[in-house]
Amino acid sequence: xxxxxxxxxxxxxxxxxxxxxxxxxxxxxxxxxxxxxxxxxxxxxxxxxxxxxxxxxxxxxxxxxxxxxxxxxxxxxxxxxxxxxxxxxxxxxxxxxxxxxxxxxxxxxxxxxxxxxxxxxxxxxxxxxxxxxxxxxxxxxxxxxxxxxxxxxxxxxxxxxxxxxxxxxxxxxxxxxxxxxxxxxxxxxxxxxxxxxxxxxxxxxxxxxxxxxxxxxxxxxxxxxxxxxxxxxxxxxxxxxxxxxxxxxxxxxxxxxxxxxxxxxxxxxxx
Amino acid sequence: xxxxxxxxxxxxxxxxxxxxxxxxxxxxxxxxxxxxxxxxxxxxxxxxxxxxxxxxxxxxxxxxxxxxxxxxxxxxxxxxxxxxxxxxxxxxxxxxxxxxxxxxxxxxxxxxxxxxxxxxxxxxxxxxxxxxxxxxxxxxxxxxxxxxxxxxxxxxxxxxxxxxxxxxxxxxxxxxxxxxxxxxxxxxxxxxxxxxxxxxxxxxxxxxxxxxxxxxxxxxxxxxxxxxxxxxxxxxxxxxxxxxxxxxxxxxxxxxxxxxxxxxxxxxxxxxxxxxxxxxxxxxxxxxxxxxxxxxxxxxxxxxxxxxxxxxxxxxxxxxxxxxxxxx
Numbered sequence: 001x002x003x004x005x006x007x008x009x010x011x012x013x014x015x016x017x018x019x020x021x022x023x024x025x026x027x028x029x030x031x032x033x034x035x036x037x038x039x040x041x042x043x044x045x046x047x048x049x050x051x052x053x054x055x056x057x058x059x060x061x062x063x064x065x066x067x068x069x070x071x072x073x074x075x076x077x078x079x080x081x082x083x084x085x086x087x088x089x090x091x092x093x094x095x096x097x098x099x100x101x102x103x104x105x106x107x108x109x110x111x112x113x114x115x116x117x118x119x120x121x122x123x124x125x126x127x128x129x130x131x132x133x134x135x136x137x138x139x140x141x142x143x144x145x146x147x148x149x150x151x152x153x154x155x156x157x158x159x160x161x162x163x164x165x166x167x168x169x170x171x172x173x174x175x176x177x178x179x180x181x182x183x184x185x186x187x188x189x190x191x192x193x194x195x196x197x198x199x200x201x202x203x204x205x206x207x208x209x210x211x212x213x214x215x216x217x218x219x220x221x222x223x224x225x226x227x228x229x230x231x232x233x234x235x236x237x238x239x240x241x242x243x244x245x246x247x248x249x250x251x252x253x254x255x256x257x258x259x260x261x262x263x264x265x266x267x268x269x270x271x
Numbered sequence: 272x273x274x275x276x277x278x279x280x281x282x283x284x285x286x287x288x289x290x291x292x293x294x295x296x297x298x299x300x301x302x303x304x305x306x307x308x309x310x311x312x313x314x315x316x317x318x319x320x321x322x323x324x325x326x327x328x329x330x331x332x333x334x335x336x337x338x339x340x341x342x343x344x345x346x347x348x349x350x351x352x353x354x355x356x357x358x359x360x361x362x363x364x365x366x367x368x369x370x371x372x373x374x375x376x377x378x379x380x381x382x383x384x385x386x387x388x389x390x391x392x393x394x395x396x397x398x399x400x401x402x403x404x405x406x407x408x409x410x411x412x413x414x415x416x417x418x419x420x421x422x423x424x425x426x427x428x429x430x431x432x433x434x435x436x437x438x439x440x441x442x443x444x445x446x447x448x449x450x451x452x453x454x455x456x457x458x459x460x461x462x463x464x465x466x467x468x469x470x471x472x473x474x475x476x477x478x479x480x481x482x483x484x485x486x487x488x489x490x491x492x493x494x495x496x497x498x499x500x501x502x503x504x505x506x507x508x509x510x511x512x513x514x515x516x517x518x519x520x521x522x523x524x525x526x527x528x529x530x531x532x533x534x535x536x537x538x539x540x541x542x543x544x545x546x547x548x549x550x551x552x553x554x555x556x557x558x559x560x561x562x563x564x565x566x567x568x569x570x571x572x573x574x575x576x577x578x579x580x581x582x583x584x585x586x587x588x589x590x591x592x593x594x595x596x597x598x599x
Contacts, residue, residue: 140310
């Protein structure tokens with residue numbers, strides 16, 4: 001009994017430690033400027049100023065940033081879903097020369113730090129005239145990403161081959177088998193890929209930082225980071241935007257929690 | 272009788288053979304994996320090799336490109352104090368961050384792995400900070416750490432401690448960054464949790480029948496059984512430590528007095544502030560080699576400390592469990 005109580009105490013204490021900074025950000029976003037710089041600080045503002053959110057949103061063209069972020073997120077997520085499904089199917093359902101070696105290379109590319117390929121990629125995109133456009137943030141997603149290919153391939157391997165074979169005997173082409181038989185069964189794993197990619201994309205900072213220069217092309221995270229050096233921007237505005245741009249990933253997390261928890265757990269399974 | 276019985280089986284195996292042939296399907300598999308092959312060549316292998324090539328050049332983004340052989344590497348090692356400084360900062364960060372990250376994530380996972388009510392709620396609380404963007408995380412912590420108005424120093428003042436100006440204090444800024452990074456440990460915790468759930472209960476039962484206490488069970492059952500997961504998390508933590516850039520750019524800008532000038536930031540500035548592409552590529556390749564070496568050493572050492580269940584002979588009462596979904 002004593003031990004149980006201690007466990008609960010520890011769980012509650014650590015939860016508070018993890019939640020407190022988030023809570024602090026939310027209450028700061030609701031404060032009036034006068035209450036911002038008080039010591040001792042007030043956890044709960046005396047008046048909730050919801051107008052802070054709209055005010056902060058108008059300091060920079062955040063509508064435009066939102067539009068850019070949505071374009072990048074939607075198009076790159078679509079790209080990952082289409083390309084990774086095709087590639088994973090290729091690896092899972094065919095025997096061909098060099099398959100195992102190629103799949104090993106897929107896994108190995110997960111180990112390459114992005115920094116090593118960053119400069120030539122920048123030069124490539126510069127050569128193509130893509131710097132300061134959203135293309136560098138979208139186009140690579142249409143050629144698959146190692147981790148997602150791995151996830152989907154593992155999933156397709158668990159589907160019984162008899163399903164494809166029955167369809168093949170009925171005269172269906174490989175692509176038809178994929179579209180009509182495999183994809184309808186891939187629901188959970190496709191959701192997982194979509195959720196991970198949407199979050200990565202929405203939260204990405206270094207990609208936009210390197211490839212975009214012009215404010216009209218900025219994404220939300222880049223816009224938020226601009227506050228850092230800006231003169232006369234109060235903390236409640238910074239926290240307001242911080243909270244607003246965190247809502248979509250938090251919402252996605254709550255709706256897709258069971259997929260996410262299962263998906264992350266599977267990456268660490270030995271083997 | 273026997274022959275009529277064999278006949279359909281033979282037919283079936285012939286049909287299977289035909290199917291296998293069709294599975295091979297000539298060019299079809301290559302068409303399916305083509306997107307990855309193209310992407311790999313254009314966005315990974317090409318850039319990887321090209322960055323090695325330009326590391327032997329003086330390569331400004333505009334202007335004359337000159338071959339200088341090992342010049343960049345020589346300059347790095349002999350004539351660039353910032354190279355050594357940033358390398359030391361990153362190593363210091365890694366030495367603090369990597370073990371702490373594993374201890375915290377494993378500790379939280381163990382707390383969650385008990386039979387407690389509402390464990391899903393606690394799990395969500397521990398994971399929430401990992402969901403938000405690194406920029407949001409940096410903004411929140413720069414406010415928490417504020418010397419005069421920060422909630423952290425208020426909290427300390429309740430206990431009569433005068434906290435420093437965390438991010439502007441050369442003694443504390445790196446520690447502050449380690450703590451902020453630990454806040455985002457959620458994925459690692461989930462991986463540990465899955466590892467813990469995979470430990471067969473009977474191991475604990477037999478240990479407790481043998482009279483082992485909780486501590487003893489932790490040392491001789493839990494730790495050995497999750498060493499493969501520790502290995503995985505150790506490697507990802509090391510790589511993450513070397514790639515730490517967002518926090519440095521947004522929390523401290525590398526300061527104060529370069530106390531948080533991470534290697535990734537050094538590389539980033541050489542490329543995108545000073546436009547020394549060749550030099551930065553040399554930096555990047557050196558980092559790549561360090562990460563590869565460390566990974567290799569960790570793997571090598573893992574033969575001594577990682578325990579794979581499949582390699583051990585279990586008692587006869589235990590049913591052999593088929594290995595689930597191997598990688599290749």
